[in-house]
Amino acid sequence: MARRVSTRRRVIVTAIAWAVAFLIFFPILWTFLTSFKTEGEAVATPPHFLFFNWTLENYIEVNERSDYFLHFMNSVVISVGSTVLGLIIAIPAAWSMAFVPGKRTKDVLMWMLSTKMLPPVGVLIPIFLLFKNTGLMDTRTGLVIILTLIDLPIIVWMLYTYFKEIPGEILEAARMDGAGLREEVIHILTPMAIPGIASTLLLNVILAWNEAFWTLNLTAANAAPLTAFIASYSSPEGLFYAKLSAASMMAIAPILILGWFSQKQLVRGLTFGAVK
Amino acid sequence: MGQITLSKVTKKFGEVEVIPPLDLEINDGEFAVFVGPSGCGKSTLLRLIAGLEDVTSGTIAIDGTDATGLVPAKRRLAMVFQSYALYPHMSVRKNIAFPLKMAKFDQAEIDRRVEAAAKVLNLGDYLDRRPGQLSGGQRQRVAIGRAIVREPAAFLFDEPLSNLDAALRVGMRLEISELHNRLATTMIYVTHDQVEAMTMADKIVVLQAGRIEQVGAPLELYERPRNLFVAGFIGSPKMNFITGAEAARLGAHTIGIRPEHISISPSEGAWKGTVGVSEHLGSDTFFHVMGTGLAESMTVRTSGEVSLRHGDTIFLTPQEDKIHRFDADGMRIA
Numbered sequence: 001m002a003r004r005v006s007t008r009r010r011v012i013v014t015a016i017a018w019a020v021a022f023l024i025f026f027p028i029l030w031t032f033l034t035s036f037k038t039e040g041e042a043v044a045t046p047p048h049f050l051f052f053n054w055t056l057e058n059y060i061e062v063n064e065r066s067d068y069f070l071h072f073m074n075s076v077v078i079s080v081g082s083t084v085l086g087l088i089i090a091i092p093a094a095w096s097m098a099f100v101p102g103k104r105t106k107d108v109l110m111w112m113l114s115t116k117m118l119p120p121v122g123v124l125i126p127i128f129l130l131f132k133n134t135g136l137m138d139t140r141t142g143l144v145i146i147l148t149l150i151d152l153p154i155i156v157w158m159l160y161t162y163f164k165e166i167p168g169e170i171l172e173a174a175r176m177d178g179a180g181l182r183e184e185v186i187h188i189l190t191p192m193a194i195p196g197i198a199s200t201l202l203l204n205v206i207l208a209w210n211e212a213f214w215t216l217n218l219t220a221a222n223a224a225p226l227t228a229f230i231a232s233y234s235s236p237e238g239l240f241y242a243k244l245s246a247a248s249m250m251a252i253a254p255i256l257i258l259g260w261f262s263q264k265q266l267v268r269g270l271t272f273g274a275v276k
Numbered sequence: 277m278g279q280i281t282l283s284k285v286t287k288k289f290g291e292v293e294v295i296p297p298l299d300l301e302i303n304d305g306e307f308a309v310f311v312g313p314s315g316c317g318k319s320t321l322l323r324l325i326a327g328l329e330d331v332t333s334g335t336i337a338i339d340g341t342d343a344t345g346l347v348p349a350k351r352r353l354a355m356v357f358q359s360y361a362l363y364p365h366m367s368v369r370k371n372i373a374f375p376l377k378m379a380k381f382d383q384a385e386i387d388r389r390v391e392a393a394a395k396v397l398n399l400g401d402y403l404d405r406r407p408g409q410l411s412g413g414q415r416q417r418v419a420i421g422r423a424i425v426r427e428p429a430a431f432l433f434d435e436p437l438s439n440l441d442a443a444l445r446v447g448m449r450l451e452i453s454e455l456h457n458r459l460a461t462t463m464i465y466v467t468h469d470q471v472e473a474m475t476m477a478d479k480i481v482v483l484q485a486g487r488i489e490q491v492g493a494p495l496e497l498y499e500r501p502r503n504l505f506v507a508g509f510i511g512s513p514k515m516n517f518i519t520g521a522e523a524a525r526l527g528a529h530t531i532g533i534r535p536e537h538i539s540i541s542p543s544e545g546a547w548k549g550t551v552g553v554s555e556h557l558g559s560d561t562f563f564h565v566m567g568t569g570l571a572e573s574m575t576v577r578t579s580g581e582v583s584l585r586h587g588d589t590i591f592l593t594p595q596e597d598k599i600h601r602f603d604a605d606g607m608r609i610a
Contacts, residue, residue, distance in 0.1 A: 172328050173361035177422065178349040178378035187374070191365045 028252075035059070035245035042241040058246035066229060068250060075225035075251075077140050078215070079208035082147035083201055086155045089148070091197070094159035095189070099171065109160065112153040120150075120213050131218055138220045146218065147208045154207070155200055162196025163189075195265070202262050209255045226251035277339045278430035278462030279304045280325060285334035287320055287486075294320050295486040297334065302430075302464060302479070304339075307456050310466045311473040312483035312509070318466045319434055321483070325464065326432050327351050338429060349378070354423035355432040358439060360415045362407035362422075368394075369403040372421045379426065393421040396455075413444045420455070430462035437472065449476060470510055474498070482506050504606035507532050513562055513577065515600070518570045528601035528609055535562065535577040537598035540584075545591025549574065551584045565592060 034042050036054045062068070097105050127146065136142030166189065174188045190197075212227040219228055230251050233244040259266065280302040287295040294317050302308045310318040323329040325336060327348035335344045343351050354375070362371050372393055376386045394400045397417040407415055416436060423431055433452070437445045453476050456463050467473055473480050474494045482489040482497065482505070489509075490502040501507035507515050515532045523531045539545075540563070549568035554561060558580050565574045576592060584590060601609040 167359060167361065169357045169359050169361040170363065172348075173355065173357060173422075174363075174374075175328065175348045176326060176353065176355045177375035177426075179374075180347075180349065183378060188363060192363075 031245045031248050034241055035249045037242050039240055039242045058242045062243055062246045062250065066232065068229065071224060071226045071229040074140060074223055075209055078143045078147060078225050079205045081144040082151060082208050083204040085144060085148045086152050086204060087197070087201065090152060090155040090159050094156050094163050097160050098163035099168070109157065112156060116153050124217060128217065137218060138223050140223045142218060143215060143223055146214050147211060150214065151204055151207055155204055158200045159196065162193055166192050199265055202266055206255055206259060277304050279339050280430060280462065281337040283335050285324060285336060286332045287324060287329065288332045293486070298488060300481065300488065302462060304462055305460045307463045307465065307476060307478045308481060309473040309477035310464065310481045310483055311468065311470055314468055316483040317486035318483050322432055322434055322464060322466045326353055326355050352429040353432055354426055354428040355434065356419045356423050356436045358435040360419040362415060362418055364407055367404050367406060368399060368418050371407065371418055372425055375422060375426045389425045393425045397421050412440050413448060416440065416448060424459070428461070430464060433463065433465040435466055435468070452476065471512060474510070482509060500608070501600065502608050504530060504602050507600055513575045516571060516574045522570055526599065526601055529604040530602040532600040532602065533594045533598060535575040537595045538576045539593050540576055540578060541591045541593065543591065545593040547592040549590060549592060551586055551588045551590060554584065556580065565590065568592065
């Protein structure tokens with residue numbers, strides 16, 4: 001696979017790669033910088049890039065004005081809750097689809113995926129009314145249920161792909177070796193699928209953490225997660241860029257840290273089976 | 277003990293009948309080889325015996341007791357798969373111990389048996405490695421180790437050597453034969469390679485389209501093939517087939533003569549032809565002879581010293597007593 005690459009070409013390609021990466025990263029960097037500016041400096045033209053009076057007052061004020069910890073806990077409960085509930089439902093579903101497929105398995109999978117193609121706003125009214133009439137509005141339980149349902153197709157699909165990668169002969173060998181269904185799942189299938197289950201779990205926590213349509217529309221004060229916490233700073237009273245940025249940084253920090261430490265697992269999970 | 281009896285076994289996948297009603301008896305201690313071209317149903321037949329597929333109708337008995345409805349684990353059979361199917365997350369030791377663990381043996385007995393199997397298969401130094409760190413031949417031995425520790429009634433092998441390179445394949449073939457001699461346990465071995473079948477089997481079962489074409493000892497099949505399919509399938513290079521006037525002269529629709537039963541001469545003989553491609557193996561040479569007017573090409577086997585050039589004219593003479601005769605339906609005429 002060795003290819004001769006000229007130094008000039010290497011330099012150009014590297015420069016382009018850095019430029020693209022910087023372009024993608026810039027909004028986050030800008031948010032980070034703005035969160036340390038005063039509201040006045042945040043809207044100054046021309047904008048100050050690094051040379052301004054760095055201040056922590058936005059963070060202090062955001063903490064005074066809203067209950068960060070409540071929103072944080074809501075986010076944790078909702079994202080972890082919906083992921084765990086989703087896995088409990090999806091593992092047996094994906095197992096049966098991967099190892100004992102029926103005539104319609106492919107159709108079921110496609111149908112599940114097709115629900116993701118529907119714009120969520122199309123079902124907003126019915127879901128809204130359902131939540132209102134069942135008392136689920138602005139509850140963590142309600143959000144866990146809705147996010148589980150929203151992400152279930154993705155979880156099933158991911159697990160299905162991982163399970164499919166496990167050679168059927170290995171499970172047959174276990175059966176020949178005297179393993180029943182229970183032993184087969186405990187000793188063979190689960191240990192072999194753990195990397196896949198872990199990536200699914202991580203990715204889904206991130207998806208649920210960042211979900212902003214349902215969490216904004218179905219919550220008010222009690223169950224509002226960090227997404228709603230950010231949105232509350234772009235309120236009718238006017239835009240407060242610096243405080244909005246501080247709130248955003250506080251909201252994305254936990255998931256950024258989680259993502260950073262699990263990036264190897266995530267990349268492996270997302271490219272699983274791509275290269276054999 | 278390991279006597280396996282199949283009576284009127286059939287298998288359908290949906291509407292497709294892959295095994296029409298089939299009867300077969302494999303005796304205790306026998307080395308039986310299922311051989312046939314790909315898609316002939318040999319692997320399906322093995323999986324039916326293993327219990328990995330359910331029969332559509334008929335019965336499978338192991339040592340006289342009906343095992344048709346039993347799950348694989350209850351049939352006392354061990355299987356070696358083409359892909360080895362080792363458990364990648366377990367060490368070699370744990371792989372070999374797995375069936376014993378499932379059978380709830382105590383730890384001391386498990387250790388003793390694993391060590392014994394490792395010694396027989398030369399795996400002692402590798403017990404703590406993972407399958408991914410082993411070569412193909414070593415993986416194959418681990419798979420065999422996992423099969424022998426349980427002391428099963430019979431071993432089932434599903435094309436176990438097809439993933440190995442040629443040199444290793446010959447070595448493993450001998451090892452499996454030796455293992456059979458030592459254990460004297462029934463073995464059923466599936467392959468598409470008639471050389472493996474001929475060299476290893478006590479009994480060869482030739483299959484085509486799910487039907488048994490012939491069952492017999494290797495030399496029996498070689499010397500008295502029951503029909504054209506078996507005649508063409510067993511033996512390498514293939515038997516030469518001749519139809520038309522030459523066959524009719526001997527009272528047959530088709531006659532067959534093996535390459536090793538034809539003698540050659542530069543000056544006189546029954547059939548005249550010219551030398552085409554020659555394949556020199558050192559010990560033997562195969563000549564493909566064209567233009568005999570009997571068949572498109574005739575293969576002749578001679579000793580390695582014979583040297584003929586492309587385009588040389590030669591005469592072929594078959595050994596009369598080695599000519600096989602077949603009727604219009606392809607069946608042997610006694």
